[in-house]
Amino acid sequence: MSDLPAHARRNRALWDVWAQDYVMPAEKNWASESPTWGIWRVPESQLGVLPEDLAGRDAIELGCGTAYICGWLARRGARVVGIDISEAQLATARRLQQQYDLTFPLLQGNAEAIPYPDSSFDFAISEYGASLWADPERWVPEAARLLRPGGQLVFLVNSFLLSLCMPPEEGLAATERLLRPAFGTYRIEWPGDQGIAFYPSHGNWIRLLRRSGFDIEDLIEVRPPEDAATSYPFVKLEWARKWPCEEIWKARKRR
Numbered sequence: 001m002s003d004l005p006a007h008a009r010r011n012r013a014l015w016d017v018w019a020q021d022y023v024m025p026a027e028k029n030w031a032s033e034s035p036t037w038g039i040w041r042v043p044e045s046q047l048g049v050l051p052e053d054l055a056g057r058d059a060i061e062l063g064c065g066t067a068y069i070c071g072w073l074a075r076r077g078a079r080v081v082g083i084d085i086s087e088a089q090l091a092t093a094r095r096l097q098q099q100y101d102l103t104f105p106l107l108q109g110n111a112e113a114i115p116y117p118d119s120s121f122d123f124a125i126s127e128y129g130a131s132l133w134a135d136p137e138r139w140v141p142e143a144a145r146l147l148r149p150g151g152q153l154v155f156l157v158n159s160f161l162l163s164l165c166m167p168p169e170e171g172l173a174a175t176e177r178l179l180r181p182a183f184g185t186y187r188i189e190w191p192g193d194q195g196i197a198f199y200p201s202h203g204n205w206i207r208l209l210r211r212s213g214f215d216i217e218d219l220i221e222v223r224p225p226e227d228a229a230t231s232y233p234f235v236k237l238e239w240a241r242k243w244p245c246e247e248i249w250k251a252r253k254r255r
């Protein structure tokens with residue numbers, strides 16, 4: 001992985017350090033057979049993120065981290081592969097694989113260039129993995145290459161609106177005013193050791209997905225329940241009840 005782009009090298013180093021903070025959440029998610037999504041842990045029953053029938057389908061998680069989503073897919077009968085750039089994250093994933101006796105490939109690598117042939121998968125998913133930390137101009141066409149005609153891509157990201165309202169300082173929550181311009185915002189280098197993340201506007205997502213061979217099926221703007229809670233400091237519940245701080249895109253590769 002010596003040929004990684006600069007943003008991927010920086011994010012890999014960051015996640016190797018952050019990995020220890022994600023061990024307990026990983027253990028909780030691996031123990032649950034009922035998926036919950038995003039920082040507010042909204043149940044699958046409310047959002048309908050996953051296809052109804054995954055049995056016998058080939059699936060890949062792009063930026064799998066501790067791979068609990070891979071675990072959920074495998075329990076639903078999918079033949080799943082996980083790829084992540086952080087070896088420290090994958091170490092937790094492999095330990096939990098053994099604990100729950102779920103065997104599937106876990107690759108250390110960059111989701112912008114995946115060592116699988118064209119048309120290898122029926123379903124691709126990313127929750128705050130490649131969808132946030134990899135360059136969409138690279139990973140979305142790569143997802144299209146990997147999917148068979150009719151295959152589905154689902155990804156969860158911070159909303160574009162949230163990215164415009166987040167202060168640059170670590171630990172501060174989104175404000176109720178715009179702090180950066182919408183035009184020209186795409187890649188944000190967070191100061192200190194917070195990494196490089198990507199926040200395309202809705203227009204940019206739509207054009208990129210269509211250019212890559214996808215038809216857009218849905219955009220779910222996640223509204224957390226009134227009693228939701230999160231350990232993440234970058235947004236408060238009151239804010240997220242007024243405006244979407246997370247969104248889920250569903251797209252299907254054209255036949």
